[in-house]
Amino acid sequence: MLLKFLFLAVLAPLLLVQCLDSINDDVLGLIVFKAGLQDPESKLSSWNEDDDSPCNWVGVKCDPNTHRVTELVLDGFSLSGHIGRGLLRLQFLQVLSLANNKFNGTINPDLPRLGGLQVIDLSENSLSGSIPDGFFQQCGSLRSVSFARNDLTGMIPDSLSFCVALSVVNFSSNGLSGELPSGLWYLRGLQSLDLSYNLLEGEIPEGIANLYALRAINMRRNRFTGQLPVDIGGCQVLELLDFSENSLSGGLPESLQRLSSCATVRLGGNSFTGEVPGWIGELTSLESLDLSVNRLSGRIPVSIGNLNVLKELNLSMNQITGGLPESMANCVNLMAIDVSRNRLTGNLPSWIFKTGLKSVSLSGNNLDESTEHPSGVSLAVSLQSLQVLDLSSNVFSGEIPSDVGVLSGLHLFNVSSNQLFGSIPPSVGELTMIQALDLSDNRLTGSIPSEIGGAVALKELRLGMNFLTGKIPTQIQKCSSLTSLILSRNNLSGPIPAAIANLTNLKYVDFSFNRFSESLPKELTNLSHLLSFNISHNNLKGDLPLGGFFNTIFPSSVSGNPSLCGAIVNRSCPSVHQKPIVLNPNSSGSSNGTAFNLHHRKIALSISALIAIGAAACITLGVVAVTLLNIHARSSMARSPAAFTFSGGEDFSCSPTNDPNYGKLVMFSGDADFVAGAQALLNKDSELGRGGFGVVYRTVLRDGRSVAIKKLTVSSLIKSQDEFEKEVKKLGEVRHHNLVTLEGYYWTPSLQLLIYEYVSSGSLYKHLHDGPDKNYLSWRHRFNIILGMARGLAHLHHMNITHYNLKSTNILIDDSGEPKVGDFGLAKLLPTLDRCILSSKIQSALGYMAPEFACRTVKITEKCDVYGFGVLVLEVVTGKRPVEYMEDDVVVLCDMVRGALEDGRVEECIDGRLQGNFPADEAIPVVKLGLICASQVPSNRPDMEEVVNILELIQCPAEGQEELE
Numbered sequence: 025m026l027l028k029f030l031f032l033a034v035l036a037p038l039l040l041v042q043c044l045d046s047i048n049d050d051v052l053g054l055i056v057f058k059a060g061l062q063d064p065e066s067k068l069s070s071w072n073e074d075d076d077s078p079c080n081w082v083g084v085k086c087d088p089n090t091h092r093v094t095e096l097v098l099d100g101f102s103l104s105g106h107i108g109r110g111l112l113r114l115q116f117l118q119v120l121s122l123a124n125n126k127f128n129g130t131i132n133p134d135l136p137r138l139g140g141l142q143v144i145d146l147s148e149n150s151l152s153g154s155i156p157d158g159f160f161q162q163c164g165s166l167r168s169v170s171f172a173r174n175d176l177t178g179m180i181p182d183s184l185s186f187c188v189a190l191s192v193v194n195f196s197s198n199g200l201s202g203e204l205p206s207g208l209w210y211l212r213g214l215q216s217l218d219l220s221y222n223l224l225e226g227e228i229p230e231g232i233a234n235l236y237a238l239r240a241i242n243m244r245r246n247r248f249t250g251q252l253p254v255d256i257g258g259c260q261v262l263e264l265l266d267f268s269e270n271s272l273s274g275g276l277p278e279s280l281q282r283l284s285s286c287a288t289v290r291l292g293g294n295s296f297t298g299e300v301p302g303w304i305g306e307l308t309s310l311e312s313l314d315l316s317v318n319r320l321s322g323r324i325p326v327s328i329g330n331l332n333v334l335k336e337l338n339l340s341m342n343q344i345t346g347g348l349p350e351s352m353a354n355c356v357n358l359m360a361i362d363v364s365r366n367r368l369t370g371n372l373p374s375w376i377f378k379t380g381l382k383s384v385s386l387s388g389n390n391l392d393e394s395t396e397h398p399s400g401v402s403l404a405v406s407l408q409s410l411q412v413l414d415l416s417s418n419v420f421s422g423e424i425p426s427d428v429g430v431l432s433g434l435h436l437f438n439v440s441s442n443q444l445f446g447s448i449p450p451s452v453g454e455l456t457m458i459q460a461l462d463l464s465d466n467r468l469t470g471s472i473p474s475e476i477g478g479a480v481a482l483k484e485l486r487l488g489m490n491f492l493t494g495k496i497p498t499q500i501q502k503c504s505s506l507t508s509l510i511l512s513r514n515n516l517s518g519p520i521p522a523a524i525a526n527l528t529n530l531k532y533v534d535f536s537f538n539r540f541s542e543s544l545p546k547e548l549t550n551l552s553h554l555l556s557f558n559i560s561h562n563n564l565k566g567d568l569p570l571g572g573f574f575n576t577i578f579p580s581s582v583s584g585n586p587s588l589c590g591a592i593v594n595r596s597c598p599s600v601h602q603k604p605i606v607l608n609p610n611s612s613g614s615s616n617g618t619a620f621n622l623h624h625r626k627i628a629l630s631i632s633a634l635i636a637i638g639a640a641a642c643i644t645l646g647v648v649a650v651t652l653l654n655i656h657a658r659s660s661m662a663r664s665p666a667a668f669t670f671s672g673g674e675d676f677s678c679s680p681t682n683d684p685n686y687g688k689l690v691m692f693s694g695d696a697d698f699v700a701g702a703q704a705l706l707n708k709d710s711e712l713g714r715g716g717f718g719v720v721y722r723t724v725l726r727d728g729r730s731v732a733i734k735k736l737t738v739s740s741l742i743k744s745q746d747e748f749e750k751e752v753k754k755l756g757e758v759r760h761h762n763l764v765t766l767e768g769y770y771w772t773p774s775l776q777l778l779i780y781e782y783v784s785s786g787s788l789y790k791h792l793h794d795g796p797d798k799n800y801l802s803w804r805h806r807f808n809i810i811l812g813m814a815r816g817l818a819h820l821h822h823m824n825i826t827h828y829n830l831k832s833t834n835i836l837i838d839d840s841g842e843p844k845v846g847d848f849g850l851a852k853l854l855p856t857l858d859r860c861i862l863s864s865k866i867q868s869a870l871g872y873m874a875p876e877f878a879c880r881t882v883k884i885t886e887k888c889d890v891y892g893f894g895v896l897v898l899e900v901v902t903g904k905r906p907v908e909y910m911e912d913d914v915v916v917l918c919d920m921v922r923g924a925l926e927d928g929r930v931e932e933c934i935d936g937r938l939q940g941n942f943p944a945d946e947a948i949p950v951v952k953l954g955l956i957c958a959s960q961v962p963s964n965r966p967d968m969e970e971v972v973n974i975l976e977l978i979q980c981p982a983e984g985q986e987e988l989e
């Protein structure tokens with residue numbers, strides 16, 4: 025009883041505690057470890073703190089006898105956070121591998137206290153800080169440590185050399201710096217040392233031969249200087265030796281020849297000198313030899329032929345002379361050879377095509393073809409295995425062998441910059457895997473074979489700098505992966521085929537310096553990935569495709585084509601459209617539509633002087649010799665403005681200029697007697713309308729005269745007061761029967777008003793589109809409106825003012841039916857003539873905006889008004905808005921009328937409400953004039969003064985008008 029009590033009361037808890045202690049230490053440690061990290065993919069969901077044992081948890085392995093955790097392997101679990109202290113409880117841990125996670129923070133220096141730890145792999149995380157010096161001071165059984173691919177900095181601790189059991193050290197790809205620890209070579213057991221991709225410097229200490237077990241040493245891409253250790257050959261079981269991309273110099277130490285087990289020697293990217301040693305042939309296990317980018321000289325030793333397991337040989341970018349030894353035919357396992365950019369001479373050896381080579385680069389040497397092989401690059405044996413053949417920049421001559429197609433596995437074939445002649449063999453089309461074909465800079469003649477279309481995998485085709493003739497074969501469109509098509513500097517001719525437009529992956533196109541002719545297919549705008557398109561120095565004609573890449577093409581890419589026209593080359597096109605538009609006021613004449621006599625009424629003008637506008641005749645309005653009207657500014661413009669303060673109508677000079685309550689009112693006509701005060705000016709009830717620039721109100725002056733007041737709503741964009749006044753005064757000087765007169769203005773920093781003449785009968789828009797159908801405008805009325813608008817604009821342009829904002833809502837009609845152009849020149853009040861603001865704020869009216877607004881490289885001139893006028897003409901004649909939205913269609917007026925004209929149905933476009941009551945002699949030329957004014961290219965549009973003259977010529981004789989009315 026007593027014993028039982030004792031057991032229960034004293035021993036049991038003790039035992040229990042002991043038992044719990046031993047088992048739960050692992051559970052507890054792992055749970056604490058888990059609690060300190062993020063596990064976004066719930067990889068550790070099996071880790072349950074209620075479990076008695078962690079041995080079935082994911083990533084955990086236990087000793088089958090003791091049930092204590094011996095291995096924790098959580099590679100690639102996407103875990104992040106710190107590597108917590110919980111792990112220190114796993115007293116029997118032997119393997120800790122947390123590779124390829126996102127752990128950050130520093131390395132815990134106490135980890136090696138777990139005396140049984142043999143393997144630590146923390147590679148591919150985001151650990152930072154330096155490797156703690158204490159880490160290696162108690163590493164009794166540590167055999168393998170990897171911190172590769174983290175962000176560690178600082179030096180490699182000297183204490184590393186205490187860990188004599190180490191066989192694997194991998195600190196690759198960190199930011200470690202400083203010299204190698206002096207005791208490094210004491211680690212006799214070291215089998216693998218990877219310190220590549222760090223910032224280590226200094227010389228490699230001697231004594232490396234002490235590491236008799238070393239199999240792999242990788243010091244690639246550091247900053248080591250000095251020589252390779254002369255005793256390196258002492259590491260006789262070495263299989264991998266990589267010291268490439270350092271600053272090592274001197275010769276290759278002779279002891280190297282003892283490395284008969286070495287499969288990989290990489291010493292590229294240093295400054296090694298001397299010859300490629302003859303003993304290289306002793307390294308009979310070599311599979312990969314890279315001595316590239318050094319200063320090695322001499323010949324390639326014949327002994328290299330002994331390396332019959334060699335797979336890769338890279339000797340590029342040295343100063344090696346002589347030829348490729350025939351003995352290399354024995355290197356039957358060779359897959360890739362790169363001897364480019366040396367000073368090799370001699371022939372292309374035939375073994376190149378006999379071994380199983382996949383990649384051959386001999387470019388940048390002086391290899392040539394001896395006279396015994398006059399057929400040029402001889403392809404002795406057909407080889408499907410060859411994927412890369414780069415013979416560029418040598419002095420090969422002769423022809424490209426006609427059976428080049430047998431190299432059907434080729435991905436890259438580069439023979440550029442040689443002296444090859446003859447034509448491109450059609451069998452290139454059999455290279456169905458080829459991605460890059462470069463034959464440029466040779467002396468090739470003949471044409472591009474249409475068979476090229478068979479090379480369906482082609483991404484880059486470079487044939488520039490040859491003497492190729494003929495056309496681009498349309499079959500090229502089958503090479504649908506093409507991204508680069510370089511044909512520059514040949515004698516190619518014919519049109520650029522529209523088929524090119526089907527190569528939608530094209531990025532780089534160079535057709536420059538050829539003899540391509542005719543016009544560019546407009547389908548080219550389909551090429552949405554273009555980055556450059558050079559067609560300079562050809563004989564191309566016509567205009568550039570509009571839109572897409574071609575709006576921003578560099579002028580230098582199109583230069584040197586005398587007949588190319590359009591805005592980019594700054595040369596006007598005879599006509600934007602294929603069919604000429606011929607303006608023929610005397611349509612009853614006998615002409616067939618190119619040029620014609622116009623003995624019209626009293627004005628007799630010669631054929632050449634008159635209005636033949638079109639591609640066929642090549643006579644643009646620019647050469648129409650019509651004497652310009654000399655419009656004199658009316659005397660009223662010269663009147664000096666009277667200035668008032670707004671509040672009392674007193675002279676401005678009597679009021680304090682700096683008082684913010686006072687604005688400045690200036691009336692150009694001298695009358696500033698408003699009936700109402702400032703607020704009444706802006707009475708909502710009298711609001712007339714709103715536009716891009718502001719709200720317009722109507723108010724009455726004391727003399728009973730009405731004025732329209734525009735309150736500018738773009739005040740944040742307005743210039744300084746001085747500049748504002750200067751511009752407004754300039755606008756105030758404009759007086760014309762067909763322009764809305766600006767009578768004055770009012771200025772405060774926060775409020776600007778423009779005071780206009782009030783025009784009673786509303787806007788042209790209202791008359792055309794808003795009125796009842798019965799009140800439609802008659803033809804005569806419409807013609808007068810067109811002529812009046814033209815006169816108003818001509819005057820404006822004469823005053824050097826561009827309207828920028830033409831649209832039918834800005835054309836007002838007065839009592840007598842005369843049009844008055846309003847809202848002109850306001851864009852000048854903006855601080856800069858910003859294209860964005862112009863197109864968004866002002867030219868917002870859809871359909872009136874000239875195309876150059878969308879084209880950054882074209883200067884905006886008063887010709888944008890001519891475009892808007894052209895659209896207005898069409899609007900007046902057809903009674904349709906510039907852009908009409910139908911149920912599921914958008915009709916652009918210009919395109920619709922142009923199409924109708926080309927189909928000979930133009931009369932159908934004229935406003936149906938006229939019911940045929942219009943003289944075709946007048947209406948059709950007016951439509952044509954409207955289309956010409958709405959030409960895409962600014963320079964194709966006539967001046968407004970020319971437009972006025974043409975309209976006056978078009979106008980039917982008085983008797984005709986009387987007949988109609």
Ligand SMILES: *[C@@H]1O[C@H](CO)[C@@H](O)[C@H](O)[C@H]1NC(C)=O
Nearest residue numbers: 104105106127128129130152
């Ligand atoms: C570790 O990453 C967490 C976020 O995952 C971050 O909050 C913490 O600051 C990082 N610690 C260090 C030392 O970079």
Ligand SMILES: *[C@@H]1O[C@H](CO)[C@@H](O)[C@H](O)[C@H]1NC(C)=O
Nearest residue numbers: 147172173194196216218240
């Ligand atoms: C060192 O670690 C990196 C990253 O895990 C790995 O890619 C590399 O192969 C390792 N080096 C050696 C010699 O095993």
Ligand SMILES: *[C@@H]1O[C@H](CO)[C@@H](O)[C@H](O)[C@H]1NC(C)=O
Nearest residue numbers: 501521522523524525526547
């Ligand atoms: C582009 O390819 C399509 C479909 O293959 C074809 O119908 C069309 O004619 C081609 N375009 C040109 C310009 O050759």
Ligand SMILES: *[C@@H]1O[C@H](CO)[C@@H](O)[C@H](O)[C@H]1NC(C)=O
Nearest residue numbers: 613614615616617618619620
């Ligand atoms: C006009 O063209 C027609 C055929 O298109 C032709 O028969 C006629 O001779 C031409 N007239 C003149 C004046 O050229």
